Amino acid sequence: MGRVRITEITARSILTAQSGRDAIGYDYTINPYAGCAFGCEYCYVTKLLFGENAEERAATWGDWVEVKKNAVALLREKTHLVAGRKIFFSSATDPYQPIERRLGLTRALLEALFYAYPSLLTIQTRSPLVARDIDLLRQFGDSVEVGMSITTEDEAIRKIFEPSAPSIPRRLEAIRQVKEAGIRTHATIAPLLPCDPQRFASMLRPCVDGYWLDKLNLYDKKAKLLALYRQHGLKRFLGDRHYGVVQEALKEAFGQ
Numbered sequence: 001m002g003r004v005r006i007t008e009i010t011a012r013s014i015l016t017a018q019s020g021r022d023a024i025g026y027d028y029t030i031n032p033y034a035g036c037a038f039g040c041e042y043c044y045v046t047k048l049l050f051g052e053n054a055e056e057r058a059a060t061w062g063d064w065v066e067v068k069k070n071a072v073a074l075l076r077e078k079t080h081l082v083a084g085r086k087i088f089f090s091s092a093t094d095p096y097q098p099i100e101r102r103l104g105l106t107r108a109l110l111e112a113l114f115y116a117y118p119s120l121l122t123i124q125t126r127s128p129l130v131a132r133d134i135d136l137l138r139q140f141g142d143s144v145e146v147g148m149s150i151t152t153e154d155e156a157i158r159k160i161f162e163p164s165a166p167s168i169p170r171r172l173e174a175i176r177q178v179k180e181a182g183i184r185t186h187a188t189i190a191p192l193l194p195c196d197p198q199r200f201a202s203m204l205r206p207c208v209d210g211y212w213l214d215k216l217n218l219y220d221k222k223a224k225l226l227a228l229y230r231q232h233g234l235k236r237f238l239g240d241r242h243y244g245v246v247q248e249a250l251k252e253a254f255g256q
């Protein structure tokens with residue numbers, strides 16, 4: 001990946017209502033940015049892009065980020081919709097990708113959300129930067145949870161599929177800090193990548209309260225992902241067997 005192109009845009013909305021087949025158990029999603037500098041090889045967001053430049057935007061995924069400069073103003077206009085609702089933050093970008101360190105847009109949205117009283121706010125990230133906002137997140141009490149995406153325990157595997165994302169040790173350390181601050185946490189193992197099940201489960205156990213586990217979906221990346229698995233001798237990790245073994249190891253480690 002080369003240098004990431006950052007531009008500002010004026011968004012039409014910041015709360016995306018969830019309904020129908022694609023709903024994920026939440027009322028709204030919030031995405032402060034469009035695009036994502038982490039550019040994971042398996043990212044499913046590229047299949048959701050639409051509009052005239054969708055193909056080019058998908059092909060250059062990871063190289064561009066758009067900042068929704070009016071996000072906080074849009075949210076403030078709609079806070080009445082958030083009260084008592086479940087919010088997923090974020091579904092189509094990483095709210096703590098590198099540009100967030102300088103802009104603090106996610107933090108400003110969290111400040112606005114605090115006075116909107118959602119019943120559940122789920123933060124989803126691959127970035128240790130989330131630990132910066134522990135002070136703010138704590139104020140949400142039981143209505144917040146933080147999910148850290150950790151897809152393998154093996155840095156060599158992480159570098160194949162998520163070369164521009166933070167290292168696994170940094171993610172583990174950050175989510176451990178969030179947990180120790182009394183905030184509910186989970187590891188989002190989505191998608192599950194090749195790993196050593198026992199090592200992975202025992203590495204996660206002290207750092208998070210629970211886990212979400214999901215298989216790798218090939219979607220529109222089938223040829224590219226299969227080539228990566230083949231090239232690195234990982235084909236045995238495709239399919240249900242690996243998923244089942246990891247699921248058992250996690251159940252044993254977490255007792256759930």
Ligand code: SF4
Binds near residue numbers: 036037040093
């Ligand atoms: S961090 Fe999430 S949104 Fe960003 S590229 Fe990876 S999977 Fe996609």
